[in-house]
Amino acid sequence: MSDHTRLPLTAAHWGVYRADVTDGKLEALHPFEHDPDPSPIGQGYLDAIDDPVRIKTPAVRKAWLDNRSDGVAARTGRDAFVEVSWETAEKLVAEELNRVREEHGNQAIYGGSYGWSSAGRFHHAQSQLHRFLNCIGGYTRSVNSYSLAAGEVILSHVLGDATAFIHSPQPWQSVSKHTGLIVAFGGMPLRNSQVSSGGTGYHRTREGLRQAKEAGVSFVNVSPIRSDVSSELGATWLAARPGSDVAIMLGLAHEIMSNNWHDNAFLERYTSGFQEFAEYLAGAKDGVAKTAAWAAEIAQIPESEIRLLAKRMSATRTIISISWSLTRQEHGEQPFWMATVLAAMLGQIGLPGGGVAYGYGAANSVGNERFPVRYAALPQLKNPVDDFIPVARISDMLLNPGSEYRFNGERRSYPDIRLVYWAGGNPFHHHQDLTRLSAAWQKPETVVVHDYCWNALAKRADIVLPCTTPLERDDIMITPRDRFVIAMKAVVSPVGEARDDHDILRGLSRELGVEETFTDGKSASEWIKWLYSESRIHALSSGVELPDFDSFLAKGWHETERPKVPEDAFAAFRRDPAGSPLKTPSGKIEITSTSIAAFEDNPVLPHPAWYEPEEWLGRAEKRFPYHLISSQPADKLHSQLDQGRTSRSAKLKGRTPLQIHPADAERSGIADGDCVRVHNRRGACLATAKLDADIMPGVVQMSTGAWLDAVPQKNGTILCRHGNPNTVTRDAGTSELAQGPVAHSCLVAVETYRQDESIEAFEPPVIERQGTRTVSQKV
Numbered sequence: 001m002s003d004h005t006r007l008p009l010t011a012a013h014w015g016v017y018r019a020d021v022t023d024g025k026l027e028a029l030h031p032f033e034h035d036p037d038p039s040p041i042g043q044g045y046l047d048a049i050d051d052p053v054r055i056k057t058p059a060v061r062k063a064w065l066d067n068r069s070d071g072v073a074a075r076t077g078r079d080a081f082v083e084v085s086w087e088t089a090e091k092l093v094a095e096e097l098n099r100v101r102e103e104h105g106n107q108a109i110y111g112g113s114y115g116w117s118s119a120g121r122f123h124h125a126q127s128q129l130h131r132f133l134n135c136i137g138g139y140t141r142s143v144n145s146y147s148l149a150a151g152e153v154i155l156s157h158v159l160g161d162a163t164a165f166i167h168s169p170q171p172w173q174s175v176s177k178h179t180g181l182i183v184a185f186g187g188m189p190l191r192n193s194q195v196s197s198g199g200t201g202y203h204r205t206r207e208g209l210r211q212a213k214e215a216g217v218s219f220v221n222v223s224p225i226r227s228d229v230s231s232e233l234g235a236t237w238l239a240a241r242p243g244s245d246v247a248i249m250l251g252l253a254h255e256i257m258s259n260n261w262h263d264n265a266f267l268e269r270y271t272s273g274f275q276e277f278a279e280y281l282a283g284a285k286d287g288v289a290k291t292a293a294w295a296a297e298i299a300q301i302p303e304s305e306i307r308l309l310a311k312r313m314s315a316t317r318t319i320i321s322i323s324w325s326l327t328r329q330e331h332g333e334q335p336f337w338m339a340t341v342l343a344a345m346l347g348q349i350g351l352p353g354g355g356v357a358y359g360y361g362a363a364n365s366v367g368n369e370r371f372p373v374r375y376a377a378l379p380q381l382k383n384p385v386d387d388f389i390p391v392a393r394i395s396d397m398l399l400n401p402g403s404e405y406r407f408n409g410e411r412r413s414y415p416d417i418r419l420v421y422w423a424g425g426n427p428f429h430h431h432q433d434l435t436r437l438s439a440a441w442q443k444p445e446t447v448v449v450h451d452y453c454w455n456a457l458a459k460r461a462d463i464v465l466p467c468t469t470p471l472e473r474d475d476i477m478i479t480p481r482d483r484f485v486i487a488m489k490a491v492v493s494p495v496g497e498a499r500d501d502h503d504i505l506r507g508l509s510r511e512l513g514v515e516e517t518f519t520d521g522k523s524a525s526e527w528i529k530w531l532y533s534e535s536r537i538h539a540l541s542s543g544v545e546l547p548d549f550d551s552f553l554a555k556g557w558h559e560t561e562r563p564k565v566p567e568d569a570f571a572a573f574r575r576d577p578a579g580s581p582l583k584t585p586s587g588k589i590e591i592t593s594t595s596i597a598a599f600e601d602n603p604v605l606p607h608p609a610w611y612e613p614e615e616w617l618g619r620a621e622k623r624f625p626y627h628l629i630s631s632q633p634a635d636k637l638h639s640q641l642d643q644g645r646t647s648r649s650a651k652l653k654g655r656t657p658l659q660i661h662p663a664d665a666e667r668s669g670i671a672d673g674d675c676v677r678v679h680n681r682r683g684a685c686l687a688t689a690k691l692d693a694d695i696m697p698g699v700v701q702m703s704t705g706a707w708l709d710a711v712p713q714k715n716g717t718i719l720c721r722h723g724n725p726n727t728v729t730r731d732a733g734t735s736e737l738a739q740g741p742v743a744h745s746c747l748v749a750v751e752t753y754r755q756d757e758s759i760e761a762f763e764p765p766v767i768e769r770q771g772t773r774t775v776s777q778k779v
């Protein structure tokens with residue numbers, strides 16, 4: 001094997017690679033030599049850098065350009081575009097920003113721009129966009145994530161802080177040393193731990209789990225899908241109905257209480273409000289004791305399994321791991337809350353190898369030791385607009401300006417948005433009920449998008465500004481979630497007329513007279529050096545040494561020192577609850593939350609509880625008998641690199657596979673490899689059936705990420721020919737507490753589909769060339 005270690009490095013959320021470039025063309029990406037478990041996702045770049053869907057010049061939607069003054073012509077995703085010069089594009093965007101600011105004020109600009117964008121500390125699209133918008137008077141922003149909004153909000157009440165607890169569960173070293181049992185609700189799928197936001201130099205999860213197994217840790221997988229825990233771990237599989245996890249945890253809690261296995265001393269010293277919860281558990285008010293038998297009926301698993309599990313959990317050092325997916329369902333606040341309470345009853349929170357983990361497997365960072373450093377980020381400046389929405393309420397906002405909603409104890413109303421500006425995310429990937437989003441998307445007067453590929457979002461924008469990929473720019477990967485710091489190199493020239501997001505925004509800021517404020521007088525390379533040097537100062541104050549910038553650049557990477565005795569985020573509180581109290585009203589774990597109890601209208605009980613979802617197998621109608629899980633794709637990150645080889649080779653007959661149990665397939669007359677239509681009242685998508693006994697009967701699974709290829713249906717909904725499951729998912733808030741997304745609560749019908757349908761997801765739009773321009777879109 002040849003030595004690649006002299007090749008330049010690049011970094012992505014899913015890995016670090018060395019780039020092999022000949023005559024300006026990217027020939028190969030070799031995994032970083034220090035990564036024990038590299039991801040194949042990055043290979044998609046070999047295609048995506050310069051394929052027919054690469055956006056090569058600024059472009060304006062023709063119907064928008066022609067009809068601007070008499071209202072917006074529908075954004076269909078099939079519109080023609082006109083290629084324009086950067087000069088024209090900048091003028092148009094500046095004109096629109098000015099018009100909207102003057103006529104409606106800055107809150108009429110929606111700049112939330114949610115999305116994962118690319119790794120790299122400086123060229124982070126959202127940070128750049130937010131700084132730019134703040135230079136011109138601000139924007140309406142979004143709060144919390146699609147990943148786990150409900151978890152973020154509930155933990156802020158129960159633990160006072162979410163981030164630290166979510167990202168610092170028991171580190172792997174401590175698991176293999178001290179843990180006896182991991183009970184994983186929603187599993188710990190290795191496919192998801194390929195990724196960690198900000199960049200992944202060292203894939204740690206497989207190794208962490210393997211070491212735990214070798215050390216004798218046992219695993220229980222509570223999930224509709226067996227493979228959510230890797231087969232090499234030999235987990236016990238409890239195939240529970242989706243949405244029933246809180247009921248199971250209540251059943252476990254009841255069993256623990258009845259046997260007096262709970263830790264009263266812990267509950268007394270470290271928690272508040274247990275009594276009120278215990279009354280609910282016993283059914284004091286509603287007359288329903290939340291027994292193992294009660295839970296077994298809801299989850300459709302044997303009562304004896306719940307009893308046995310309660311006993312095992314009480315007898316050994318146990319970690320309860322709760323997948324982030326459980327927060328993306330109706331009442332998604334409850335699973336994190338209930339898991340915390342169950343762990344508190346066991347009394348092991350903060351002890352080495354015990355307690356609660358918010359999502360092992362959901363990202364490589366979870367369980368990876370957290371490096372005790374706060375690195376520098378691009379300063380965002382101040383946003384003079386204080387309006388915001390919970391991130392997943394975008395369709396509600398666009399459709400119902402001025403209407404009221406509740407969020408986290410507040411009564412709020414939606415702003416009236418006239419201009420949407422998006423860089424580094426893809427709402428036509430991430431949002432639920434795309435029929436509804438398509439209607440909402442007609443509301444703004446102007447949509448501006450930066451992206452590098454003609455995906456469903458770019459095709460639905462009015463002004464499209466082509467950005468570079470990380471392979472076309474220098475940057476640094478530096479994040480407290482990974483041990484490596486990487487000097488990312490520009491390995492190919494910007495394709496076509498693509499510009500870095502920073503340069504695009506610098507051009508606009510010049511046009512709008514705020515260039516000096518936006519750039520602070522620094523060039524991109526000066527900014528990168530500044531970010532590194534500031535980070536180095538922060539690191540040193542936490543006792544972590546980074547080399548000077550030039551030595552770092554010369555070597556290309558640096559491995560930071562790891563904490564000698566890594567601990568979870570609860571350890572200090574456990575040692576000294578008075579000296580290191582939680583940031584809650586009581587300073588303790590709030591089993592009953594005083595802040596939620598004080599909310600007007602009480603959207604939920606002040607302690608965790610089971611609420612029957614509107615969409616789950618317990619209420620399935622004959623017409624829509626299957627529960628659809630639309631989980632993260634193994635072969636890409638969301639919709640990123642769907643156009644590339646890794647993702648394309650995982651498709652079946654060009655479409656997203658639909659995992660279905662053989663017994664269900666037989667019942668519905670579906671054969672392996674059939675084209676199927678997955679549908680409900682909200683919409684439909686096509687998929688290719690894949691029979692698999694590792695999924696429980698009644699549940700079907702499709703991964704997200706297929707680029708939307710929408711065709712309007714007679715009933716006004718859309719059908720995606722390519723397999724985007726957000727055509728059928730429900731757009732509703734988890735509850736009035738967090739208003740998070742509920743993608744995983746979704747009932748559908750599945751049937752064989754016999755019409756022949758082409759797939760046009762990867763066709764670029766028709767692009768008209770203007771005037772005397774010489775640069776042309778190379779297809």
Ligand SMILES: Nc1nc2c(c(=O)[nH]1)N[C@H]1C(S)=C(S)[C@@H](COP(=O)(O)OP(=O)(O)OC[C@H]3O[C@@H](n4cnc5c(=O)[nH]c(N)nc54)[C@H](O)[C@@H]3O)O[C@H]1N2
Binds near residue numbers: 115148501
């Ligand atoms: N049904 C269902 N839906 C879901 C989920 C689910 O479980 N089920 N999961 C949800 C979750 S957890 C999440 S986090 C979201 C993810 O949703 P997103 O983060 O919006 O998805 P991505 O495909 O990562 O979008 C990133 C976009 O940024 C572009 N991009 C990449 N690099 C750059 C850059 O440097 N500059 C610019 N300007 N653009 C760039 C990419 O081409 C892509 O279009 O999806 C959510 N949607």
Ligand SMILES: Nc1nc2c(c(=O)[nH]1)N[C@H]1C(S)=C(S)[C@@H](COP(=O)(O)OP(=O)(O)OC[C@H]3O[C@@H](n4cnc5c(=O)[nH]c(N)nc54)[C@H](O)[C@@H]3O)O[C@H]1N2
Binds near residue numbers: 242325
């Ligand atoms: N390769 C890859 N990795 C990724 C991503 C990606 O796009 N690609 N996205 C990243 C992002 S942004 C995020 S937020 C994380 C998300 O990480 P998770 O939220 O953990 O991801 P999911 O894949 O949606 O769900 C994990 C499993 O939960 C199970 N599940 C769903 N509903 C239920 C339920 O009601 N009960 C139980 N017990 N189990 C259920 C499903 O079987 C599913 O396989 O993944 C990250 N990792």
Ligand SMILES: [Mo]
Binds near residue numbers: 145146147148
């Ligand atoms: Mo996410």
